[in-house]
Structure formats: C-alpha cells, structure tokens
Amino acid sequence: xxxxxxxxxxxxxxxxxxxxxxxxxxxxxxxxxxxxxxxxxxxxxxxxxxxxxxxxxxxxxxxxxxxxxxxxxxxxxxxxxxxxxxxxxxxxxxxxxxxxx
Ligand code: HEC
Numbered sequence: 001x002x003x004x005x006x007x008x009x010x011x012x013x014x015x016x017x018x019x020x021x022x023x024x025x026x027x028x029x030x031x032x033x034x035x036x037x038x039x040x041x042x043x044x045x046x047x048x049x050x051x052x053x054x055x056x057x058x059x060x061x062x063x064x065x066x067x068x069x070x071x072x073x074x075x076x077x078x079x080x081x082x083x084x085x086x087x088x089x090x091x092x093x094x095x096x097x098x099x100x101x
Pocket of ligand 1: 034049075
C-alpha cells in the first residue's frame with residue numbers, strides 16, 4: 001500500500017515530468033519545425049546542402065525568415081517557403097531552434 005511518503009514522492013515526480021513538457025516547444029511548433037529538418041538535418045544539424053540552423057539565435061532566425069519572406073535576402077527554396085508561416089510561427093520556431101544544439 002502507498003504511505004504518505006510514497007504519495008508525496010510520486011506527486012513530486014509527476015510535477016517534474018509536467019514542468020519538463022511545459023518547457024519544450026508546443027506540439028504545433030515541433031510539427032512544423034520537423035518539416036524543416038528534411039533539408040536542414042535532424043534537429044537542425046545539417047548533413048547536406050542546406051545550412052545548419054540548430055542553435056542560431058532567435059533574432060538571427062527571425063531576421064532570416066522575414067528577409068526571405070520579403071525577398072530582401074537571396075535564396076533558392078527559402079524564398080518560396082518562408083511566406084507560408086505566420087510571424088508568430090516564425091518566432092516560435094526561432095525560439096525552438098535556438099534551444100537545439
Ligand atoms: C527543400 C529544402 C529546405 C527546406 C524544407 C527548408 N529549408 Fe531552410 N534553407 C534551405 C536552403 C537551401 C537554404 C540556403 C538559402 C537558400 O538557398 O534558400 C536555407 C536557409 C535557411 C535559413 C538561413 C540559415 C542561415 O544560416 O542564415 C534559415 C533560418 C532556414 N533556412 C530556416 C528554415 C525553416 C524554419 C524551415 C522550415 C519551415 C526550412 N528552412 C525548410 C533549404 C530548406
């Protein structure tokens with residue numbers, strides 16, 4: 001049977017697990033970011049022609065995406081791709097990729 005100590009320990013463990021999930025990017029961001037990884041490599045660590053995007057600052061990420069969106073920055077695929085995301089999605093992906101190593 002569970003005594004008080006076990007119950008407290010379990011509650012603590014569940015709390016920790018939940019805070020871990022809350023700290024990660026939300027599901028929508030993870031799903032759209034996963035589509036980038038086909039070119040930018042698993043976790044944003046490039047293995048091919050596209051540059052690696054893991055660990056770049058959110059500022060640099062957002063600037064790059066906005067510049068592709070407006071055509072200010074030259075690109076091949078990114079010019080066509082960047083326009084498909086809202087500003088909020090770009091910010092969220094930037095925050096997410098900045099946390100990846
Ligand atoms: C079809 C392959 C492909 C996909 C999919 C793709 N990219 Fe790219 N990405 C590139 C290439 C190639 C470049 C280099 C610039 C160019 O040619 O457009 C680039 C450049 C970038 C850069 C600039 C990197 C730097 O160092 O300045 C960022 C940021 C970026 N991509 C983010 C994304 C995000 C976010 C997604 C998903 C929404 C994504 N890319 C999906 C191929 C891709």
